[in-house]
Amino acid sequence: MIFLFSYGLTALILLAFVVSYLRDKRRIRVGMLLTSGLLLLAFSLMISVIQVADDNAAVMYAAAFGALAFVVLLPLLVIGTGAGLLYNARILWRKEGFKPKNLLTLGLGLLIFAYLGLLLFSPLWTDREELALPIGLMTAVTAYFGFVFLCYLVSCVLYNLVRPRAPRDYIVVLGAGLKGDKVTPLLAGRLKRGIAFYRKQEDLLYTPPVFVVSGGKGSDEIISEAAAMRNYLLEQDIPDAQIRMEDQSVNTLENMAFSKKIMDAESGAGKYTCVFATNNFHLFRAGVYARKAGLQADGIGSKTAFYYLPNAFIREYVAILSMYRKWHMLLLGTLVILFGLMALVLWWSNRSLGA
Known part of the structure; x- marks a missing residue:
């Protein structure tokens, strides 16, 4: 039942993408709809594989291997991305000069490694439970901006595929x-x-x-x-x-x-x-x-x-983030409030237990 609902929602989102694309390709929501639809399709396929795996040992082992590969490759991908950005910053300075506008790859690369360093203090492998919510909030914010960046890249690729034809005035x-x-x-x-x-x-x-x-x-x-x-x-x-x-x-x-x-x-x-x-x-x-x-x-x-x-x-x-900054500030503010409420609930629970 769950996977039927998932496939139905996927089809609805992808249909919305087609309609939005045909109406106006110059909107960020086009990339968001396609990205969301493809991610939901991947999730639906995963649910289907899990259901099939219950009756097929070979499929179960293949799914387990795929999940393990994802867990191992994802950190390597993040580390590789950070290192690639730092290397690109070096090339950019050599060819274009050391200018403030050329520091973005350096800044993002350093932020990636700073975030990975922060994860070393995660409660998953330390006893620093007080860091759970701050790290969780940073992870949620990182995931949000990462998702928006992915949607932006998809929008860019789709729009670059448009080929205006002659004649034009x-x-x-x-x-x-x-x-x-x-x-x-x-x-x-x-x-x-x-x-x-x-x-x-x-x-x-x-x-x-x-x-x-x-x-x-x-x-x-x-x-x-x-x-x-x-x-x-x-x-x-x-x-x-x-x-x-x-x-x-x-x-x-x-x-x-x-x-x-x-x-x-x-x-x-x-x-x-x-x-x-x-x-x-x-x-x-x-x-x-x-x-x-x-x-x-x-x-x-x-x-x-x-x-x-x-x-x-x-x-x-x-620049795109700045263009729609009110929406992003609203969503990020909502995240901060939710994590703040979670922190308040945990504090109240610990206080009650202490009493």
Whole structure:
């Protein structure tokens, strides 16, 4: 009976995922529904295996071996992840320099090892019972953020699989900082991705799309990002008549909103089609901001050096957490209250027993 309910709930969640995905791929709930559905499916299969194992010794031994392998491999996976993050931080510093924004892999790697060190004081193998609830709370918080990160990664993968097709009226290229008055390799990758889409549309004999290069001038920049991108496109033989500049934005949401104003003014609201070009790690969050700005557009992502991806994805994840911080604070606050009530109940019980 339990496994039937479990399979039914799994089917319901996966159906909700399909509906949400078809309605709008640019929502974090799409990844949450798919992740939850797959985890529940794994749980349902485990229940089925246990029921079969009661009547089949071979299946029982195979299930026991699988459970043992999971117990052994999970800690190794966590340790390997922490070590990999620290190693990646070293590579990132060597290639990109020691900058605050490049410290995320180092910080997460150190947090993983700090948490593993804390588990050494767990009541499971020590007599420090007073640490049970604090360690339990930290484990619950870690599991929560780990689950949200997994959902975020699933959302990113799903959105990167979207392939917008020609023809489109506009290509919005999002800014990403400059080196002097020139585009950085990161920004050049975005522009090259947009140019590839432009050339493909030309080859299909459609009217070429118009570029909207979006990015203002930072306090440490000589010219605006939009101006530098325009110069790059001109060097790549893109006609000036096919370029529009949006040079007032300072973040991704403004990139989308201000670019939309330009396209609305030129073509009329809702009377054009467009795509936006950015790096693959930034694609999903950019899509979320496009939705918030009311822009009906999906993205095309440029490839990023592999060593840069872990730090970039962590930074994007932190930005997504900040975007929905009220919900996360509410859920974490609920966790803290529950563990606080448990601590109060235990204290009262110990006091009653002492009396």
